[in-house]
Amino acid sequence: MLTAWLEKMVAAIVYLYDLVDMLAAAFGNCLAAFRHGARPAFNVYLRQVYFTGLEAFKIILITALLIGTVVITQIVSIAGSGSEALTGKVIVWIVVRELGPLLTAILVVARSGTAIAAELSQMKIGGEIDYLESLGIPAANYLIMPRIFGVATAVVVLTVYFEIAAVLGGFLVASLGWHVPWEEYSHGVFSVLTLSVLGASLLKSLLFGLFVAAICCLQGLSVGKSVTQIPQAATRAVMQSLFLLFVVDGVFSLFFLL
Amino acid sequence: MPEALTFEQVTAGDLLKDFSYALPDGSLAAVVSSRQEENDLKVRLLLGLSAPDAGSVCVLGQELAGASEKTLIALRRRVAVLFPTGGLISNLKVWENLVLPLEYHFGYSQAEIEQRGMAALARVGYAGSLTELPWSLSLYQRRQVGLARAMLIEPELIVYNATLDGLSQGEQAAMIAAAVEFHRQSGQRSSLFMTPNQETVKDLPLDRRTPVKGSFTAHD
Structure with missing residues (x-):
């Protein structure tokens, strides 16, 4: 019993080490890419930003508007009318500090995380990683590093859009439903929307993006030779990404927002 | 004569036992193996993607055992391999x-x-689309693009892994013509055809043909 538990602990530590190692290598390769292979790696980066960021924009926008509506409705139903400033404050606390980065990252995991894991595992099983290596192009430089930074960039940018849409969408609902004036609402919003809150939100989304991309790449490359391992890798990538998101969110909240 | 590629008493898994082979610099040669998996393994070994259990592999004067990743990457830039599928990346x-x-x-x-x-x-005679993904190309077209890509890096050693297998006679002849012309373009370039099917290499103007496990009669 204890041995099995210890084995699991060791496996988790090794896995975390691999993740951090992959992220460290990505930063190292990023610097190396300035000297060698910058153009193709940058193309992969742009493509990843396009697929993860631009193509997800619509779903992020709709989700953010709905979340803003739900949060405002809950606040008004609890606090009642005359709580316009509080409404603005609470939506910043909930959306900017917590839900914005978290929900954006969850949507990215569901949409792009699976795609990355499936694509990389398919490439590995099809021998394409070897094809790249045979050309003297390390997969870590050409496939992994641009994907990690592409996803991280997309998550940060999408988080900004999410937060703007949720705060403005919330105001729209509050204004139409309960005639909350903009002055009162915005006063509440800007009284708590400090640079440190914004910075913490963006830093959190950056961490989420980096870890999600690293997990999905790691799982994608972990397959053997059977195509049945592709869906398994995608499932593992999603589950581990979600788990790590909540862990990072909890740790981040403890250290930065308390 | 210096050698472009040597396998010395290489043992790897169950596929290779005490395999020895030397490809002289500048030669055009063929190795006929008993099965394709053996060729794939030899390619992985000569690229340093797998390490042998025993024996040594030396490519363009570089002993692969213990070579750093940086050395291997530099070496791979001087070697081109044509994979059976053409070696194209599916999402490009x-x-x-x-x-x-x-x-x-x-x-x-x-x-x-x-x-x-x-x-x-133009050298390989490719007439297909440039904007298609590889899955929409025929096997021959994928190999044509693979050969054109190999030509672009001007390798000192080029390995054709089952490149002629599965092609029609006309396609084989065209591929051989392009490969031989590329080989002769530089006196220093070494070309090695690997195949499990000796019929496919019978029309090659070989300098050297190596039998493996007695399955093929040597002929110089």
Whole structure:
């Protein structure tokens, strides 16, 4: 019993080490890419930003508007009318500090995380990683590093859009439903929307993006030779990404927002 | 005579036992193996993607055992391998696949890359689309693009892994003509055809043909 538990602990530590190692290598390769292979790696980066960021924009926008509506409705139903400033404050606390980065990252995991894991595992099983290596192009430089930074960039940018849409969408609902004036609402919003809150939100989304991309790449490359391992890798990538998101969110909240 | 490639008493898994082979510099040769998996393994060994259980592999004067990743990457830039599928990357279009090593390794301008890329495609006689993904190409077209890409990096050693297998006679003849012309372009270039089917290499103007496990009669 204890041995099995210890084995699991060791496996988790090794896995975390691999993740951090992959992220460290990505930063190292990023610097190396300035000297060698910058153009193709940058193309992969742009493509990843396009697929993860631009193509997800619509779903992020709709989700953010709905979340803003739900949060405002809950606040008004609890606090009642005359709580316009509080409404603005609470939506910043909930959306900017917590839900914005978290929900954006969850949507990215569901949409792009699976795609990355499936694509990389398919490439590995099809021998394409070897094809790249045979050309003297390390997969870590050409496939992994641009994907990690592409996803991280997309998550940060999408988080900004999410937060703007949720705060403005919330105001729209509050204004139409309960005639909350903009002055009162915005006063509440800007009284708590400090640079440190914004910075913490963006830093959190950056961490989420980096870890999600690293997990999905790691799982994608972990397959053997059977195509049945592709869906398994995608499932593992999603589950581990979600788990790590909540862990990072909890740790981040403890250290930065308390 | 110095050698472009040597396998010395190489044992790897169940597929290779005490395999020895030497490819002299500048020669055009063929190795006929008993099965394709053996060729795939030899390619992995000579690229340093797998290590042998015993024996040594030496490519272009570089002993692979203990070579650093940096050394291996530098060596792979001097070696081209044509894989049975053509070796194209599935999520890159034909043109992107073709010029990938040029864009990655060389600081050419876009105009120069375009000119070199089009010239290489013309040399192999590729007449298909440049904007399609590889899955929509025929096997022959994928191999044509693979050969054109290999030509672009001007390798000192080029390995054709089952490149002629599965092609029609006309396609085989065209592929052989392009490969031989590329081989003769530089006196220093070594070319090695690997196949499990000796029939496919019978029309090659070989300098050397190596029997493996007695399955093929040597003929120089």
